[in-house]
Amino acid sequence: MYxxxxxxxxAPQGFLTAGVHCGIKKAKKDLALIYxxxxxxxxxxxxxxxxxxxxxxxxxxQLGKTHGIQAIVINSGNANACTGERGLNDAWTVLRATARxxxxxxxxxxxxxxxxxxxxxxxxxxLVGVDQAVPALGTEGSADAAYAIMTTDTFPKQAALxxxxxxxxxTIGAIAKGSGMIAxxxxxxxxxxxxxxxxxPEILQHALRQAADRSFNRISVDGxxxxxxxxxxxxxxxxxxxxxxxxxxxxxxxxxxxxxxxxVKLAKMVVVDGEGATKLVEVRVVGAPNEETAVRAARxxxxxxxVKTAIHGEDANWGRVLAALGYSGxxxxxxxxxxxFGHVPIxxxxxxxxxxxxDAKEVLRQKDITITVxxxxxxxxxxxxxxxxxxxxxxxxxxxRS
Amino acid sequence: MYxxxxxxxxAPQGFLTAGVHCGIKKAKKDLALIYxxxxxxxxxxxxxxxxxxxxxxxxxxQLGKTHGIQAIVINSGNANACTGERGLNDAWTVLRATARxxxxxxxxxxxxxxxxxxxxxxxxxxLVGVDQAVPALGTEGSADAAYAIMTTDTFPKQAALxxxxxxxxxTIGAIAKGSGMIAxxxxxxxxxxxxxxxxxPEILQHALRQAADRSFNRISVDGxxxxxxxxxxxxxxxxxxxxxxxxxxxxxxxxxxxxxxxxVKLAKMVVVDGEGATKLVEVRVVGAPNEETAVRAARxxxxxxxVKTAIHGEDANWGRVLAALGYSGxxxxxxxxxxxFGHVPIxxxxxxxxxxxxDAKEVLRQKDITITVxxxxxxxxxxxxxxxxxxxxxxxxxxxRS
Numbered sequence: 001m002y003x004x005x006x007x008x009x010x011a012p013q014g015f016l017t018a019g020v021h022c023g024i025k026k027a028k029k030d031l032a033l034i035y036x037x038x039x040x041x042x043x044x045x046x047x048x049x050x051x052x053x054x055x056x057x058x059x060x061x062q063l064g065k066t067h068g069i070q071a072i073v074i075n076s077g078n079a080n081a082c083t084g085e086r087g088l089n090d091a092w093t094v095l096r097a098t099a100r101x102x103x104x105x106x107x108x109x110x111x112x113x114x115x116x117x118x119x120x121x122x123x124x125x126x127l128v129g130v131d132q133a134v135p136a137l138g139t140e141g142s143a144d145a146a147y148a149i150m151t152t153d154t155f156p157k158q159a160a161l162x163x164x165x166x167x168x169x170x171t172i173g174a175i176a177k178g179s180g181m182i183a184x185x186x187x188x189x190x191x192x193x194x195x196x197x198x199x200x201p202e203i204l205q206h207a208l209r210q211a212a213d214r215s216f217n218r219i220s221v222d223g224x225x226x227x228x229x230x231x232x233x234x235x236x237x238x239x240x241x242x243x244x245x246x247x248x249x250x251x252x253x254x255x256x257x258x259x260x261x262x263x264v265k266l267a268k269m270v271v272v273d274g275e276g277a278t279k280l281v282e283v284r285v286v287g288a289p290n291e292e293t294a295v296r297a298a299r300x301x302x303x304x305x306x307v308k309t310a311i312h313g314e315d316a317n318w319g320r321v322l323a324a325l326g327y328s329g330x331x332x333x334x335x336x337x338x339x340x341f342g343h344v345p346i347x348x349x350x351x352x353x354x355x356x357x358x359d360a361k362e363v364l365r366q367k368d369i370t371i372t373v374x375x376x377x378x379x380x381x382x383x384x385x386x387x388x389x390x391x392x393x394x395x396x397x398x399x400x401r402s
Numbered sequence: 403m404y405x406x407x408x409x410x411x412x413a414p415q416g417f418l419t420a421g422v423h424c425g426i427k428k429a430k431k432d433l434a435l436i437y438x439x440x441x442x443x444x445x446x447x448x449x450x451x452x453x454x455x456x457x458x459x460x461x462x463x464q465l466g467k468t469h470g471i472q473a474i475v476i477n478s479g480n481a482n483a484c485t486g487e488r489g490l491n492d493a494w495t496v497l498r499a500t501a502r503x504x505x506x507x508x509x510x511x512x513x514x515x516x517x518x519x520x521x522x523x524x525x526x527x528x529l530v531g532v533d534q535a536v537p538a539l540g541t542e543g544s545a546d547a548a549y550a551i552m553t554t555d556t557f558p559k560q561a562a563l564x565x566x567x568x569x570x571x572x573t574i575g576a577i578a579k580g581s582g583m584i585a586x587x588x589x590x591x592x593x594x595x596x597x598x599x600x601x602x603p604e605i606l607q608h609a610l611r612q613a614a615d616r617s618f619n620r621i622s623v624d625g626x627x628x629x630x631x632x633x634x635x636x637x638x639x640x641x642x643x644x645x646x647x648x649x650x651x652x653x654x655x656x657x658x659x660x661x662x663x664x665x666v667k668l669a670k671m672v673v674v675d676g677e678g679a680t681k682l683v684e685v686r687v688v689g690a691p692n693e694e695t696a697v698r699a700a701r702x703x704x705x706x707x708x709v710k711t712a713i714h715g716e717d718a719n720w721g722r723v724l725a726a727l728g729y730s731g732x733x734x735x736x737x738x739x740x741x742x743f744g745h746v747p748i749x750x751x752x753x754x755x756x757x758x759x760x761d762a763k764e765v766l767r768q769k770d771i772t773i774t775v776x777x778x779x780x781x782x783x784x785x786x787x788x789x790x791x792x793x794x795x796x797x798x799x800x801x802x803r804s
Contacts, residue, residue, distance in 0.1 A: 051728035117721030319519030326453035351486040391793035
């Protein structure tokens with residue numbers, strides 16, 4: 001549908017990135033830098049956790065001053081969360097060093113961290129890392145940056161695509177990290193999105209809010225949310241499209257649709273890489289009275305440990321799906337509910353169950369499984385993505401700090 | 403504190419029970435009968451799941467007619483949930499057969515089921531079971547009944563105690579089953595409580611509601627709630643105490659305190675027997691502005707897969723506790739929070755962390771662990787009980803139906 005490109009956040013014009021190893025982690029790149037040749041319009045969404053890491057506090061202050069952002073510096077291996085006054089000072093120091101090294105205004109830099117909570121940043125290493133990253137900036141650096149922000153992720157996540165827009169073209173790219181519980185507590189969900197589109201700041205913020213709600217906020221590895229989660233988008237205008245200044249009209253719609261598509265793609269990568277995940281599960285609730293109800297129902301099913309273990313065991317245990325729907329808090333008539341696993345109808349109206357275990361098993365043997373739940377109450381729908389719950393998940397999380 | 407007795411729900415005067423094998427399950431007792439020599443005042447709390455099993459619907463109708471109940475018939479192995487009209491008819495048929503066999507009024511019988519969802523009751527077997535259970539009734543049958551209601555539980559759960567009351571004595575006994583996710587979807591949380599106390603129906607209902615809220619509603623194996631959960635209490639008055647007719651006064655307070663103590667004891671047994679559990683974890687939130695806030699905070703921490711896997715790995719990962727507090731939805735100041743594991747202070751105010759990993763490890767090596775979280779906002783507190791999350795949990799739930 002879209003023309004997809006290889007080079008992630010450096011696909012849009014004017015973006016340079018780097019990923020270097022500064023020694024926070026033993027043998028893995030652990031510091032990423034994203035730079036735009038010109039100040040870019042910025043938008044961001046942050047964790048809703050009441051416990052907020054230092055970089056999140058700093059970025060909220062930065063974005064309160066201006067939406068013109070030119071660089072983002074990100075470290076993995078240490079979350080700089082629950083570090084009090086000293087953690088805040090550390091975040092500001094990293095930010096200022098980055099501005100100095102790049103020769104840009106301090107007001108145009110954002111900072112981000114992911115990793116272990118409650119330990120102070122190893123400042124010496126990070127400041128050396130910043131100085132290494134600046135000369136390493138390049139248009140081929142997206143994969144390095146995607147790699148440098150990883151924690152327990154097993155593969156780097158990036159994607160980019162081109163959107164035709166009123167006779168011209170804009171490009172959108174993104175990198176993300178997740179794992180843990182998507183929105184893991186140690187392992188934080190981070191995503192950075194770049195574009196060369198010309199777009200007004202409030203329109204970009206509106207688009208990012210909605211696209212994040214329909215992608216990263218609709219995935220779940222284990223339902224926990226982190227102190228450090230953030231999605232930041234920069235749009236530098238170098239595509240020279242007629243600026244998007246309203247949510248009305250075709251150009252916004254086209255740009256937004258592409259953005260949502262890209263973010264959903266990244267979000268699904270995050271789920272696939274969920275700790276211990278062996279299957280990607282889409283929970284699709286249809287026939288809902290409104291989107292909010294559909295999301296609530298889908299989330300409840302996707303977060304159920306019992307559903308997730310059943311999928312892991314390739315067991316068509318529709319009773320667990322129905323029970324999770326039952327405690328989701330939405331109103332529905334259980335006798336009207338229909339459930340399918342893949343293309344196989346499992347539960348029909350009035351509790352009629354008549355399916356071949358063979359057919360169900362064939363669906364559940366796949367790596368990519370859709371559970372469709374029809375409420376038969378309206379015409380709204382929503383999807384939520386999750387993974388199965390495996391013994392590996394337990395093994396990874398029982399000893400994360402070690 | 404209380405004089406504890408051995409024989410569970412037959413400890414109070416006038417109660418007889420039986421547990422028999424009627425063939426729903428291959429080789430395990432699967433049908434229990436509880437009988438009071440005289441009609442008893444009944445109280446009950448039921449699942450809040452929107453999907454409600456047939457026996458729950460039937461019992462709500464029964465209790466709407468009268469609070470004089472003389473028998474409860476319970477089967478394991480089949481939940482009679484999501485079975486529509488036919489399931490309802492089956493539940494009524496079991497209830498009527500029990501009344502007939504005992505020679506008592508149909509209006510004085512309750513029915514309960516636990517097991518697999520979406521399959522019809524094997525009526526032939528159950529009706530034979532009822533006829534076997536009636537002559538088997540006896541004052542030594544509590545353990546048999548506790549055994550007969552088990553599904554994936556690994557041990558039967560019963561307890562009883564004697565309460566001095568204004569110069570006389572009343573006795574309270576209980577059996578319970580849980581496992582799965584305490585309030586498991588297939589494995590349902592059931593508890594049956596008997597007493598020879600004389601108490602007014604509305605006072606008994608009030609007491610049961612509150613005691614259940616502070617015991618079975620404060621445990622979690624995996625956060626799922628079932629279609630079949632119920633706690634039913636019968637009080638037959640044979641102790642000849644001066645009837646408890648008000649929540650004011652010492653006799654209600656003494657009776658209630660003993661009841662809460664007994665139900666918490668049973669609830670903890672359910673957690674200890676949680677699928678794959680190797681540790682009992684009490685999450686105690688203190689210094690809350692009110693009890694509701696304390697419960698909400700404690701529940702969020704107790705339900706976190708990340709906290710539960712960390713405990714399983716004997717890892718003093720206080721960051722996960724704080725993160726779960728952060729998304730609980732309560733208001734608090736993170737810098738004021740203190741966290742202890744057992745007697746070892748881990749996190750102090752203003753994020754001061756200064757503890758010996760050795761001391762923490764020693765606490766976490768125990769089978770019985772208390773995590774205390776001080777909000778330093780007020781004087782209310784609440785406990786929530788959970789277990790660790792192990793690979794065994796995944797193994798059990800990946801293949802429940804098989």
